[in-house]
Amino acid sequence: MNLNFYMPTKVIMGEDCISQNEMEFTKLGRKALIVTGAHSAKMNGSLDDIIKTLELVKIDYVIYDKVRSNPTVTCVYEGAKIARDNNVEFIIAIGGGSPMDAGKAIALLACQDIKEDEIFGGNISDKVLPMAFVPTTAGTGSEVTQYSILTNDKAETKTSISSPYLFPTVSFLDAKYMDSLSITTTINTAIDALSHAVEGMISVRATALTNAIAIESIQNIASCFEELRSEKVSRVAREKLLYGSMLAGIVIAHTGTTAVHSMGYSLTYFKDVDHGRANGLLLGGFLEFVQKAKPELIDTMLKAMNLTSVEEFQILMNQLFGDKEEITMEEMKKYTSIAIKAKNIKNSSVEPDENVILDIYKKSFGLS
Amino acid sequence: MNLNFYMPTKVIMGEDCISQNEMEFTKLGRKALIVTGAHSAKMNGSLDDIIKTLELVKIDYVIYDKVRSNPTVTCVYEGAKIARDNNVEFIIAIGGGSPMDAGKAIALLACQDIKEDEIFGGNISDKVLPMAFVPTTAGTGSEVTQYSILTNDKAETKTSISSPYLFPTVSFLDAKYMDSLSITTTINTAIDALSHAVEGMISVRATALTNAIAIESIQNIASCFEELRSEKVSRVAREKLLYGSMLAGIVIAHTGTTAVHSMGYSLTYFKDVDHGRANGLLLGGFLEFVQKAKPELIDTMLKAMNLTSVEEFQILMNQLFGDKEEITMEEMKKYTSIAIKAKNIKNSSVEPDENVILDIYKKSFGLS
Structure with missing residues (x-):
């Protein structure tokens, strides 16, 4: 160990x-x-x-x-x-x-x-x-x-x-x-934190301890899914989100982030998509890709979220994020060529190649 | 929170x-x-x-x-x-x-x-x-x-x-x-660590985070129970015990210990009972006492140990520790009067009084 x-x-x-x-x-x-x-x-x-x-x-x-x-x-x-x-x-x-x-x-x-x-x-x-x-x-x-x-x-x-x-x-x-945060910012930041915990578990640097902290984080954030979806977030839920995001921070302090963050940065840089939203839009596609190689890992995360499939997760994300930005095929190709060079890609225990990255962009923005 | x-x-x-x-x-x-x-x-x-x-x-x-x-x-x-x-x-x-x-x-x-x-x-x-x-x-x-x-x-x-x-x-x-440690020392120290994690969860200072770390600790230590009982402890088990004891250390760094440690110190001071063994001999009796006020808390711990009752836990401890020391009633009364003054007693979310402490000593050493 x-x-x-x-x-x-x-x-x-x-x-x-x-x-x-x-x-x-x-x-x-x-x-x-x-x-x-x-x-x-x-x-x-x-x-x-x-x-x-x-x-x-x-x-x-x-x-x-x-x-x-x-x-x-x-x-x-x-x-x-x-x-x-x-x-x-x-x-x-x-x-x-x-x-x-x-x-x-x-x-x-x-x-x-x-x-x-x-x-x-x-x-x-x-x-x-x-x-x-x-x-x-x-x-x-x-x-x-x-x-x-x-x-x-x-x-x-x-x-x-x-x-x-x-x-x-x-x-x-x-x-x-956080009481005065808009629901949009609340959702974007919550799913950014969720992405940290999830990517931490997919990182090549994940350990027993970071995984245990990530699961505690995922459970706390996911326990607020219903309030996020209903757009009424109580103080108790805000505390859980804050606790969960802090835990997810401890996770990435050790594991770093993976492909989702590499891919999200271009959406933020070129299209001004909020950072958390960018991660949330891409996360489902990445989980689907990782699931092929590591089904048990994804099952553990889904269980912590009280969900049964990546599809169910994707439906939830679609509900939270609403209409997606329009990204052209040309733009996606450009972002793919930037993302593939990022060091976070090599940090994924299941490493996507250029085709996979382009595919995740396409799926995430309805071009496939 | x-x-x-x-x-x-x-x-x-x-x-x-x-x-x-x-x-x-x-x-x-x-x-x-x-x-x-x-x-x-x-x-x-x-x-x-x-x-x-x-x-x-x-x-x-x-x-x-x-x-x-x-x-x-x-x-x-x-x-x-x-x-x-x-x-x-x-x-x-x-x-x-x-x-x-x-x-x-x-x-x-x-x-x-x-x-x-x-x-x-x-x-x-x-x-x-x-x-x-x-x-x-x-x-x-x-x-x-x-x-x-x-x-x-x-x-x-x-x-x-x-x-x-x-x-x-x-x-x-x-x-x-730890490969060269005797089975006696291995058991005594493992159960000391288990006692840290368990007492941390019973502490008035327990938090969501210390509880999550304690559960990870208990699961890892308990996964070695069979090897401890069989007196053949593999390197993999030794790593789990070391990981679990480190986690339990992080727990008590935040929560402190509770009544078991207060009670155990006299056994070590006056009767030269090894520290971990002293905790292990007393732990079952303390869990039984806490269970009356907080059954769900004890259930959570038992589940993490893959056990169904405090009785089953007590049987396991008896198997691990074998014949117990002889302690007279007079000695127990003296130890009780020392333990009740220790600050760890007030650190228990379910606080034992003098009668309870004496009772746990008596049960632990077969005088009741």
Whole structure:
């Protein structure tokens, strides 16, 4: 039995966990850069909770709220300059995957001089600012991973910086910040998390432990399928989704993602399809492909979802995602040629070739 | 849903994982103190593997091999003096729970001046030497916990030092070091680990995540029951036991132990009953007590063990442990009065009173 496990982030989950754990912030430093997007952290109460808590323990702060969806390299260099100029001692990232992924790169670039064309090169030391993370969607799992996924315009896709030094120091999980999420975002992020857990089990790096965590994740997310479908999501379901997405983050921190993510990135980059939606649209087709080689593995996942077939799963996804984007055959061929080069493809224990990838795109968008 | 999770130790499991990960040691320092017992690390090959690996990467070392079962406060101060006198930069602990628990206290006392009568006082800073741990039994889980459990002669029991700074930096899990373990030690340690997972689920601090890890642990340990009973334990079973005991360690790192451990400590302190055996002898009686208030919880555990009743579990324990020690009624009353004061008692979600504790002792040793 071979197995590696490393996830040093302290996870604190519960209602009002930020205000109830103010001393966690004093351990990180005396001045923070708050990295977030333009609106949601202000709307859902998370930014207020952070600011009140920082003021209570007399921690100074600066706000950088210019992170947009699918953050760019330019954005994280800008954030890092603000961190340096203001001599901040730690980073607080609030938001979905974009602010959290940007927060990690900013924590890194605030301490290390890395040129823009070397940022994906992997040569990273342990000098990184401490980080406190507050996820406000239940999908990315970035609050418990070592990945910072940025838009890489040179490669026309997303590329990740990965380093054991990029795990957040502490993450605060409070589902109340998700109460105001739209049903579309709730579904997209939930299925992104589901995709992490499922792809983790298909990864060549899956272990007994990551599989056990993935099953716990899948069970929790799937227990919310009915509420997602009915478009009424209770707080209890939001907690399960947040718990499930955190677990799925722990899974991919060890296994990485597989073909679905490689294929989804082009949909996001070229057609602006939301990341979670992109994964959800492709997942059924990939499961069908993997099932031919590993029927028992897929059965285990389906059982955890309380479903009996991949077809049933596909019907559920169709219901959740509604009308699909129009993608031409030419576009699909282009995305296939990009996806086949991604390292996540080789990370699949059942590896699709170009024909299979094109086939999954075609099936997913009704061209076959 | 409330939940805390923190386990920063890097776990590396697999055959020859020490020699295959020599660079992990260079991250810890240039000179090590190897903390171990008198014999087993020399017999089972683990000390040799460590020494070869250290020599390969040119790390100097000193050996302190004077840790005995149930290490004392005196022992850890002696080890810490050797660490200081030799200016070691990190600790390597090899062995069962005793060398690992001693290793943590030595890593602490090598850096911090704490008086002997204050060592259990909990006032610990983050100055602790880095630690690499090599468990050579599959029971304690100390390789993934923040506890250093020492014999406390003043309190006539075992007492733990607990600090988030006492998690080992890295732990190497190689089941080959367990091939030479006697069947008695194999059973005692396996049932100690089982007791950790089971008590973790009964703890007031149990969460969805610790329960999921506990179930994975119980399933793995229970899958070896037949081999333990037949006294022929394969390498595959040893890997499952090692995996299961590590998982159970992660559980108690979050939940602590409950009444069984409180009650077992007196058996070890006064009658020299092995720690795991003591837990195993008491566990059935405690499960029977908890079942009255929480039948579903006990059912979940039994199902994970592939058993149908607590009685069946008790029969299995009787088979594994054979003839029991003779304990007088007077002794049991004394142990009860010690156990009832232990903080682990209040940690049980179903809390036994003095009568219940005495009753469990009596049932466990055939006096009722």
